[in-house]
Amino acid sequence: MSEDSVVRPRAEAAVTLRPAPGGRIEGGFWGARQQVNRDVTIPLGEERVRESGAFANLELAARGAGGEHRGKVFADSDVYKWLEAVAWERGRAESRDLARSYERAAKLVESAQAPDGYLHTHTQLTGRARYSDMASAHELYCAGHLMQAAVAGRRATGDDTLLRVATRFADHLVKDLPPDALDGHPEVETALAELYRETGTRPYLDLATRMVDGRGREQLPLKGHHGPGIRQDRVPLREATTVEGHAVRAMYLAAGATDVAIENADSGLLDALAHQWRDMVATKTYLTGGLGSVWYGEQFGGPHELSPETAYCETCAAIASVHWSWRLLLATGQSVYADLMERTLYNAVLPGISLTGDRFFYVNALRVRAGANPDDRRSAARGRQDWFGTACCPPNVMRLLSSLDHYLATRSDDGVQLHLYASGSVRAGDVLLQVETDYPWNGRVEIVVRETPDHPWTLSARIPSWADAAVIDGEELVPGDYHRVRRTWRTGDRISLDLGVRPRLTVAVPRLDVARGQVAVERGPLVYCLEQTDHPGVIVDDLCVTADAALRDGTPVPGLPSEVVPVIARGRAHAHRDDDAGFPYRTATAPREPEHTGPIDLRFVPYYAWANRGAGPMTIWAPMH
């Protein structure tokens, strides 16, 4: 079992919390998802990456005799993200199959590297001049994913094959990358910072710092109808007050900038990033935690531009958002960051993969309406897909799930902090905690002290901001902060936390126009939705929640795992009238009360589980009448 962490600030870094490197998820909600990831998704990933030609590209590059590159310019990154997933998974539990897959691919990567350390098969095979198309070639984007896979390999398995490749590449970049070069797709910044953390080679951090500071000066060439903001090149990060442009790129850059701020103890940069994060949460985040509301350019819209239907909410953006929030959590110790991480993991990352682990959403819309254009390839009505031509999301989910253990808890001089609740254990120095819970289905979390030093320390447990009925050992808790218990703990001590998971109705601020007059259902950390399959005889688009919704837990849903708790609400369906077939606007002066069916029970299911019984009309927001 690995006792290392996906993010490991140096001793001198400006952080409030440090990762607790011995988190381990065992069973429960997330354990089941990790098992599927290990048994189905990661092996499938190897197959799909092979079929895409990404291994073949490396083989051709290794031979050095040219050849046709297959797939996208960033095909190498699929290999690296999958390798990172395998590495963390081996750290969770070694297996001969995983080790063999890993070592074979790592050697292949090593063999493809140019003598001077450069590695990017598309450039190597096409013969394009290196660094001649920084805006689009993705050379450094791929380098970043290589570095992250290398660090994972070292930390989780001790295997240094990729670390050698990554450091050679990084050394080459430090030496030969053109001054001021920036990649159109940020990602190398956070990777260089972590490689620095792993190796202590300061020039890696300096290069990352230079790239973070160089951003926002309209240096990259423009593309399509987009301005420089699409690539985070409009406003320097220190001056920016919000996030903008391509959501995945924005999040990777923000994560890297936060790494840089932490390692350089640069409080000015950190403050700017924290401000951007708060603005993002207040004005550009979906209820699910999903990011990016504009399909064209996969980008953030303006403030409160959050259409459920055109939601882009790329799975990768959600994953990168978790990366960023975790770094800000380490820096500040504030629970808001863990709140968003949890919301995002359950409701923006997890919907990206089927319950069976073998089908994927790239775009995570919050609404699919009835009668969607069958020709519309934007539409989530098409359901999850086997794989994608641009296959960034599936291996990204793999590496996040296999590294999820690292995000459970942190430590500080004062004690241990629990941020995410999952069945398993947490080691932090000479403290070992066991966590027993059926969360998120049940709010009860038992924390048992298995090992403890013989002096006082503080156990901090996050009380999510939605948990207005949380109690700990009978005491009412304040939501939206950590509940802290300081004492000299004894082995066998036990804390009974109950987060008060129960269904609730959620509304939005008035400026969020697309949610006006509507409500959503949540339960614990889960956002729920209405699916067509649960409402035969009526159209999801016509369903509304009655003011006396009387939310209650439902019985298991056929076709979903039995532990999934649906929420039942009182509702009605708008009944279509003949004149609804005409012009859909009418004068309000002679108000016509919409006609409804009689009361019906609406069944809300967790959004992450939607489209596992066929895809069809779905909505998170429903009108209240």
Place this chain on the structure above:
Amino acid sequence: MSEDSVVRPRAEAAVTLRPAPGGRIEGGFWGARQQVNRDVTIPLGEERVRESGAFANLELAARGAGGEHRGKVFADSDVYKWLEAVAWERGRAESRDLARSYERAAKLVESAQAPDGYLHTHTQLTGRARYSDMASAHELYCAGHLMQAAVAGRRATGDDTLLRVATRFADHLVKDLPPDALDGHPEVETALAELYRETGTRPYLDLATRMVDGRGREQLPLKGHHGPGIRQDRVPLREATTVEGHAVRAMYLAAGATDVAIENADSGLLDALAHQWRDMVATKTYLTGGLGSVWYGEQFGGPHELSPETAYCETCAAIASVHWSWRLLLATGQSVYADLMERTLYNAVLPGISLTGDRFFYVNALRVRAGANPDDRRSAARGRQDWFGTACCPPNVMRLLSSLDHYLATRSDDGVQLHLYASGSVRAGDVLLQVETDYPWNGRVEIVVRETPDHPWTLSARIPSWADAAVIDGEELVPGDYHRVRRTWRTGDRISLDLGVRPRLTVAVPRLDVARGQVAVERGPLVYCLEQTDHPGVIVDDLCVTADAALRDGTPVPGLPSEVVPVIARGRAHAHRDDDAGFPYRTATAPREPEHTGPIDLRFVPYYAWANRGAGPMTIWAPMH
């Protein structure tokens, strides 16, 4: 004064109504717009077309020695649409300047034509094989606009220069166009039908018929993330139940298919088209009449997918919608088509051009929110533009405004039908009517019989569907139909129609989720909006209309023409609270009444007039509280 029409079905065509070829707008609302079109927009168009290189392309093609083509593949069409506008304008009133501009450009077009009749400067200059890229090259799209300009030239001025060019081209197409060839951008179908009407050359109609029937068989190659629907190539028109894909292309094709159905007396095709029109109106039309809700692909979304913010509502789509509705009106005589034409002209075409006539919207959003991303080139917050790289819209507005006289009225064996109300006169055979009105500001329309035969005939006047308070000579009228008066008229007879123009609140059907809990303001045929500039100290996004809105006409608005009548409504503004700066979603169980400012007067202005005092936040829909 021209006495001909933009659409002229043949004697044997299956139509209920025939154009009244002597419509003439004089003064009033539309007369003022036509004057600006003549004095400012059309001369500016010539300059912009010259600057774009479109004339230079024709000169190079004329020389036949090759050379670099400038602008888009469809640059020729800008010349043709501008020429069509000049032709109709010369028909309205001849002028030496217009005649000189027209003749010079027409001769230039003629000189560029290949000996066998082919004409498409991009293909001629690049040397690409003719008809080798039907999906994208726009050869027939340009041919169609040439034919329309040619027909306009003949009908409005008697000048046959372009008609010779167009018939040579059409003869070449009949002879040499590859069998089954379809253009990616429909438009030639309606043009061929009209050229047939003008010349009587039946093979032109047969070619148009073949193209209409060939559509919808997945013949055109796919493009980007789009399926065949983007180019109306998924479902044959006879089988389609709705409109889909690129909105402008869909509308031009539908207009052409209606021409074909009319001339072939093909009731099956006509019924299918009428069904598609009704579905479009019921599920895919904005309150403004605007069409196309999806930015990506400039296309229709699914039913009720009508986001005000991402509204594409291309000016050209609105113009083509007017073309289609007019043809269905001729075919059926039903007032619903004229209703949509009027709505579209005022609220979807007219916003595309500034009051000064020299700036243009390509995309007509129904909402611009505060804090829109300054980098977002989609945003209407950037205001109208001088011109566009793809300059389809500006000359399209020019030709529609200069041909608007043709859409006022029709005739039938039974009499004369007035569809649009504008100050001016209508001649239909031996009937001459004079119309005196300040419409749309005032609902009073005086219709004076100036010439009449000495036998009974029916005067039909459209009562718009919104006009629930219309009276004629004191008698209450039924909205949404024609009011018919049959008698033996005498010169000097006068009818006093009052359509009861007054401000009203408008709501949408429940399925139209983006309008839930919200209202719009209309007055007569005009849709209104809230602009930021009229509401200092508050943000438009925060404004709401109170239930007791007490709408009333306001006093003239500084910065807008004095005849523009604003509407004043009682409203309030949501007051932002400190906690609004956090996560924008909250549990509804402890309802918090939104806090408001005290009562304030909201000033609604006509949507077509927005962004003439600077662009900024704007909305058509506002919440009602």
